[in-house]
Amino acid sequence: MQTPRRVRDLGVVVGALSTGPLNAITDVPGVRVGQTTISAGELQTGVTAIVPDWYAEGLPAAVAVGNGYGKLVGSTQVDELGVIETPVLLTGTLSVFRVADALLTWLLDRDPRATSLNPVVGETNDGHLSDIRRRPITPDHVHAALDSASADRPAEGCVGAGTGTTALGFKAGIGTSSRVVGSGTVGALVQANFSGTLTVLGRPVPATPIDADGNSCMIVVATDLPLDARQLGRVARRAVFGMGRVGSDFSPGSGDYAIAFTTNRSPGSAFADRELKPVFQATMDSVEEALLNSLTMATTTTGHRGRTARAVPHDLIRLA
Template identity: 35%
Template structure:
């Protein structure tokens, strides 16, 4: 899950040679999204249909793609990275936000959650990477904060993970602190790059290529006019249960399952079930003992004035969206979620009592609905933006075919609008 490495870049790329043998790249290529294909999941999106529609939120990625062929631990192939979500942007990184967390299934990690549960506040960014590089990313946040005299404020970083060992030399520990710092430094508002970028670079979702996805909802003024945004790192779920707006897409798209290129089987015991691409096309899908394994990390942001207990109620609605998409919270999946509100929190003063706003609980239902809608759309956007990728031990994971998805949705009468022409898709390494 590994040789001299060369950067393999696609589209217009920001490349940072942070370490001698590793390249960081971020693709700015156009891509089709759910709404481009006429799939909306209901509700009105914000201007960018992204978590950054919530004022103040910034997102940055560092993407590492290099090498090909057999795994050589410590050398590659590399298909990984880091994603940073800053609730109040870089300028307000020291200002806490009210927050809450929830785990549907805990076979994963999100550091820093004990203090969020205890104190109801999130200090600093939310970082997302692969399972084995949490330590390097956590170290980076602390050193990045120390350089800004914020070591105490950001001393318990939130770092979450999903496992990218199918496509990546995960035991090579390729993410280094400079990569995480670059994700923080590059964070910005506006459109968010999706797909095989940042922490989502090497991820697999419902048997297709997964990665980073985002979406948002803007409530009408009659319901408060609040914005809610979602960002996912999608690496969970089985193909056979994959569903979009009630359409059994996984049953309609049974081919193009993960396979390996060439004549030599993957070395990893966990990948023994993966067939050769040369034989997979005409064969029944192989039995996968790890079906549904993976993980999904979801970050929910809103500018609605919510207190921690109300955010706990919001974040507990995330699993409803996962269930609608075909996820079960399987045994080997880490399904861990975090929600925060960007409403102002008074700075500590000599006063013992501080006042904050709180939405009346009977007005939470539109935010619950927005959470379920935006989470579904973010998951699908992650898959739509992710092209076919070949990685560790020449394992190939196919991108979700846009035409196949549209055909399935039309067959079941679930398209809400005529699809717009989608930009050309190119295979990722």
């Protein structure tokens, strides 16, 4: 057994930009995260809630689709209007619709005047380790994740929506990281569940492939920089690019999505396109480190039908 450690604690430093104080998506002012975990034998799943302040007012946002083999509830309205108006929730594939309904209930309870809301819920398939057909997520699980959301550094590895996921031949899960860009911050949170060859700072770390049922990745990028929806679309596309850095093979059955939003609500503020290069760099660095954290913070897990996904040996990471 090894103690879960963040990849930076293993001597792996991604890029030259400074991290925020927590090195997490919650370094972005106004962003909170809450999680509910189900880890009981055949069931290895959960909910991760990314809750930005002021979501009810509509925050500039965009979605990028690397490969659309997945279920991202609410994405078409985000594309159409360029805003999110709810928290962003992540879960397992067949529970995504129950989570969306429970999120809607939570929102309606808080706004008795609301008649139309667009819940945003993403997923990856955790069926390798969890009995996905049982769809065990209840409204209580969803509401607990939302109600517990805090600005602390989110737990990583086998928690929340990452409880039953695998990536790059190893047990994976939730990961997060952040970068400082000028007077602002870019933060990423990932739900890693995809195939390929783990690559650390350009060096492959081969593993025996896991014969998992689904291969996908959900990426949420938050910032407090004054970006509009079009620019956030460019940021979201770079977030998907970050998967390639850690060795994703972008397989045909992978649903790879990124959602980017800003908490900046300054009227009349603007960010020039020519100034986006460090934002792109911060995004890809944050995503890369978050994906690596999702692996090094995970622990070996046995779940559905006795299947086991092993944690990546830290010695392999240190040697990379």
